[in-house]
Amino acid sequence: MVVKETKLKGCFILQPQVFKDKRGYFIESHNQKAFNDALGLEIDFVQDNESQSSKGVLRGLHYQVGDYAQAKLVRVIKGKVLDVVVDLRPKSPTFGEHLSVELSDKNKTQIFIPRGFAHGFLVLEDETIFSYKCDNFYNKEAETGIIYNDEDLGIDWKLSKNELIISNKDLVLPSFKSFKL
Template sequence: MNVKETKLKGCFIIEPTIFKDKRGYFVESFNQKRFNEALDIDINFVQDNESQSSKGVLRGLHYQLGKHAQAKLVRVIKGSVLDVVVDLRPKSLTYGKHFSIELSEQNKTQLFIPRGFAHAFLVLEDHTIFSYKCDNFYNKESEAGIIYNDPELGIDWNCNTEELIISDKDLVLPTLKNAQL
């Protein structure tokens, strides 16, 4: 496993070791002990989630508030996404900055997103399956978000945003300036 910290402190790219042969491949997608040692953290994931989406679907930017905040380990099982995170930690040197990476079934790359970040992904292929682990249970009353096209964030989705498929709920999210943190 190769681990690299992104420009956003505490947010890590994880490239697993892939063993390939004539039968196919094998990859250890998660090992609690190795994960905690490699990132020098002590985290315990308690919930796994999975979604299947069509090309052009944008989910996010989402996060949980307060004691229900969640760290996430995200990956793509099938297809590909443009994964985007935004640092929402008010005292962080990178507050309001974002990072994006393509995650795919080919590269098997994962992204660790610490608590205090908003998260979104844009689906790049039909029938994409996205999976993520959370270190805290989902709480409906604590869900929050930021609009995907906030001009202050300036996220380049690298597509025609008029063709995106976005939930009604995500289309009315506030800008970072007006978001509940």
């Protein structure tokens, strides 16, 4: 596994080794010891989530607050997404900055997102399957987010507004200026 820290401190891009032959491929998608050793962290993932979505579905930008904050390890099993993370750590030198990375079943790229970040993704191919591990359990009362098209964040989602499919819940998320951890 190749690990590279991004411009957002504590957020890493992981590239697992892919073994291909005439039968197909094999990857070790997660090894807790190798992961913790490579990142120099002690992360204990306790919940795995998976979603299937059509092209144009935008999910996010989500995060959980307080004792229910979550770190995530995200990847695409099938299809392609534009994955976006936003640094919400007030004391971070990259506070308010975001990172966009294309994740796909072809590139096998993964992103580790530490606690204190908002996360969202835009599905770029039909029938995309997105998978993520969390280091804390989901808590509905602790869930919140930031509106995907926040002017201060200036995220380029790569598709026009009329191509996006967004839940009613995500359409009424607050602005970046009003966020709280």
